[in-house]
Amino acid sequence: MDTSTRKLWQGSATGTWKQSPEDFYVEELWxxxxxxxxxxxxxxxxxxxxxxxxxxxxxxxxxxxxxxxxxxxxxxxxxxxxxxxxxxxxxxxxxxxxxxxxxxxxxxxxxxxxTKKLRRGEHRGNRFRIVVRDIQGDRERIEEQLKVIAAEGFPNYFGPQRFGHDGYNLGQADRWFKGEGKPKKKAQRGLYLSAARSYLFNRVLEARLVQGNWNQLVDGDEPVNIVSANPQLEKTVPSGPMLGGAEFLSGNAGDIEREAVQGYESWLTGLHDEGVRTARRAMVANADQMSWQWEKDHLEISFDLGSGCFASVLLDQCFDLN
Incomplete structure (x- = not known):
């Protein structure tokens, strides 16, 4: 199943990342x-x-x-x-x-x-320092793209790691929802439900990006605060659905949501039958404390992201990475 998403810009530069563990540094902010x-x-x-x-x-x-x-x-x-x-x-x-x-x-x-057990997603965010090597592309264009992301944010897609290798988790969710076998283990069921909801969210966000209103409120939107590692940042942005069934917004926003997930009726029924509750997720993520520096054809980039945001998605806006 194809988990790729539309980028802010087409015709990306190319580069290589994760050549060594030291090229990808992550530190929890908590x-x-x-x-x-x-x-x-x-x-x-x-x-x-x-x-x-x-x-x-x-x-x-x-x-x-x-x-x-x-x-x-x-x-x-x-x-x-x-x-x-x-x-x-x-x-x-x-x-x-x-x-x-x-x-x-x-x-x-x-x-x-x-005083209490640590739980998923309760930290403020993560600090990243990433090296992209062997970059081939227009450096001035990359600079402009990074400046836009630093100033305005980027699409808050779920990264491909949410879906498993080659979309395996989505394939299992699809089989389950079509009645071809319910996973026996609770952990697996949770994993597949999460993957399915994340994929449907990405489809809605991608539809908004194609229309050019992914970061602008339209009729019927449910606004939320932008996702950021900076708790002081206040900026209202559109939200997309983490679906627990066929529960959509009204107005233009709801029309976009329904159209984006058309063909996934069995998924919506399956999520509803499992008692999953619909929630909302910000469509825009902020990259706080963002900076970068070049060394020949290598780029070291640093930024802070809020909990639940993906560094791979930010980089994907500018690069096709190997």
Missing amino acids: EPENPGKGEHVLLHIEKSGQNSDWVARQIARFAGVRDFDVGLHGLKDRHAVTRQWMSVYLGKRPEPDWEKLEVEGTRLLLVSRT
């Missing part, structure tokens, strides 16, 4: 409440070449707790150097010697305490 206090151990982890879920499971084994007792804000890219927080609920178990924690590809930066 400030603990009452640091040093609470019943949950708080770990600040740096990892490279490892999956966040796998690291969390290794920590659970080391601490002698259930996988469920380890909390984290989200999954970070495996092919990167990432810094993120994890919480561990020990209950009545004795606290292990964290200095003896050894997990391949990880480094323990800090041990503290916090």
